[in-house]
Amino acid sequence: MKGKYLKKSSMLEILDPGLYCSLQDEGRVAQGDIAVPFSGAMDRQSLHLANHILQNDLNASCLEFASPGPTLKFHYSTTITITGAKAFLVLNGKSIAPANNAILSLKPDDVIKIKTLESGSWAYLGIVGGFDSEKVLGSQSLSPGITVLSGLLKGNTINYSSQDFLFSASSSRVKPAFPWEKVKVLKVRKGPEFSLLPEEIIRKLRTDSFSFTSERNRMAAPIHELLPANRLEILTSPIFPGMVQLTPGGKMILLLMEAQITGGYPRILFMEEPQRNLAVQMKPGQKFMFEIV
Amino acid sequence: MIEIFQIAPHIVEVQWPKEISTEILYQKAHVKKKLIEHYPHTLLRAVSGFHNLGLFFAEPQNSKEILTISRNILSNYAGESKMEKHLWKIPVCYNGKDLEKLSEWKNLSIIEIIRLHSSVSYHIHFYGFLPGFLYLGGLDEKLATARKTNPEREIKAGSVAIGGRQTGIYPSTSPGGWHVIGQTPITMFDPTRSPAVWGNEGDIIEFFPIEFNEMALYEGKIPEKIKYA
Known part of the structure; x- marks a missing residue:
């Protein structure tokens, strides 16, 4: 009966979802050929860090959110941590210091409000043992058209295993680093249509500074600075998170985890995952240059 | 090559x-x-x-x-x-909200549009756009219609539509810029079923017209799988 005692189900209640609050794990790598997007955490490194701190399976699901963060009520005691973007917390009405990567023990009915994120764009709330929710096509990640909910809404609840045992934390806290603050260069590879680009566009890609706009979501991060208009045309082709598309109007779009699996714009660059984890966290307007390797 | x-x-x-x-x-x-x-x-x-x-x-x-x-x-x-391939026959109730406008623009009667749409075989080229959305080749050129300049906020799951030189079926309710000509009661994508879709790349699709009161007969079903020689 020990298992039953430990696995008593409890729940997290969303009092206010804030922006883009969803449940994410590593996502769905299979099923791409029937147009299922990857989904999964935007900054996988921060997802893994939350799970590492809590000694969870690295692929355990976490709450992912943008700024402003959600307000959450935990109906039973548990242990959580927050990673990724710098988060200021209000616990039962009292502000507490930035608590990234700290291990927080919660009592039944504790309410946590996460205020505006101050550095970075996506934060992760991990819970010891992970959240319990139905896996659809091998993942708990919420995704439009795949899971019943495409994001968490006020009043939604997610179950977790209540914790009647003491969590044995390792003694040293992983120091929060916020490495995206210092990024000035993002390394990219040439995409399949790079070779079709006119000389002028290639020169600008190598010498100009760029920045992401604030119109970002889980599908894509558009780039503010326009390249010259162009007449490149392709037939609908496979796309992957990390590809940079170029529209006829000269707009570049970095595709992210919820991107469709095929697209009709030229795929001019590709950003691999370690760089992408930084790119998604960068502030809108933060200048960078591409280093095409 | x-x-x-x-x-x-x-x-x-x-x-x-x-x-x-x-x-x-x-x-x-x-x-x-x-x-x-x-x-x-x-x-x-x-x-x-x-x-x-x-x-x-x-x-x-x-x-x-x-x-x-x-x-x-x-x-x-x-x-x-x-290549082993199958034929799938998809029932369509041709009552789409853009059908009349399309008929005016194209100077084709509604009956002619239905005939052109349901008398050819389409190839499944691949899935894209939305989970379970089929890229179909074979639309009669007479039906090709540029996409709407302002996409609709909501196109219902099961909508059969024309966009550019393609026809397709919306597997789930989503925004979209295609012209809706009809509705199919067939389920295109169900992640709780394995596999979640029924058609494969290279398979053939044909549409056949049904009346509105026949929709219930096919509701939530998958089409009959026919060996294609």
């Missing part, structure tokens, strides 16, 4: 000449099937476009090796007629 492009150490793309054709469709379907058999554990995702096949591996790959294997696979390709 195929080339390879290394997108990242673990992502490569096999490329055919840039054109839409059933010849490329069946070569690509054959290569995809055999590559999945060849890399049962490391090839995690294989996504088709009209003339390319994106391969996402668990670990870094040598693209030259994949090109050699793909060329060997193609040298044993016996041609379209030897």
Whole structure:
């Protein structure tokens, strides 16, 4: 009966979802050929860090959110941590210091409000043992058209295993680093249509500074600075998170985890995952240059 | 006639000449099937476009090796007629809200639009856009209609629509810029079912008209699978 005692189900209640609050794990790598997007955490490194701190399976699901963060009520005691973007917390009405990567023990009915994120764009709330929710096509990640909910809404609840045992934390806290603050260069590879680009566009890609706009979501991060208009045309082709598309109007779009699996714009660059984890966290307007390797 | 492009150490793309054709469709379907058999554990995702096949591996790959294997696979390709394929007949109630406007623009009667849409066979080229959305080739040129300049906020699941030179079925309710000509009660995508879709790349689709009161007969069903010779 020990298992039953430990696995008593409890729940997290969303009092206010804030922006883009969803449940994410590593996502769905299979099923791409029937147009299922990857989904999964935007900054996988921060997802893994939350799970590492809590000694969870690295692929355990976490709450992912943008700024402003959600307000959450935990109906039973548990242990959580927050990673990724710098988060200021209000616990039962009292502000507490930035608590990234700290291990927080919660009592039944504790309410946590996460205020505006101050550095970075996506934060992760991990819970010891992970959240319990139905896996659809091998993942708990919420995704439009795949899971019943495409994001968490006020009043939604997610179950977790209540914790009647003491969590044995390792003694040293992983120091929060916020490495995206210092990024000035993002390394990219040439995409399949790079070779079709006119000389002028290639020169600008190598010498100009760029920045992401604030119109970002889980599908894509558009780039503010326009390249010259162009007449490149392709037939609908496979796309992957990390590809940079170029529209006829000269707009570049970095595709992210919820991107469709095929697209009709030229795929001019590709950003691999370690760089992408930084790119998604960068502030809108933060200048960078591409280093095409 | 195929080339390879290394997108990242673990992502490569096999490329055919840039054109839409059933010849490329069946070569690509054959290569995809055999590559999945060849890399049962490391090839995690294989996504088709009209003339390319994106391969996402668990670990870094040598693209030259994949090109050699793909060329060997193609040298044993016996041609379209030897590919196993199925025919799926999809019931459509042609009552779409854009049907009348389309009839005016195209100067075709509604009956003629229905006849043109339901009298040809379409090939499934690949899935894209939305989970379970089929890219179909074969729309009669007379029905080709530019997409709406302002996409609709909501197009209902099951809507049968025309956009550009293509026709398609919305598997789930979503925003969209295509002209809705009808509705099918057939389920296109159900993630709780395995597999979540019924058609495969290279299969044939035909539409047949039904009355509104016949919709319930097919509600939530999958179409009959017919061996296509």
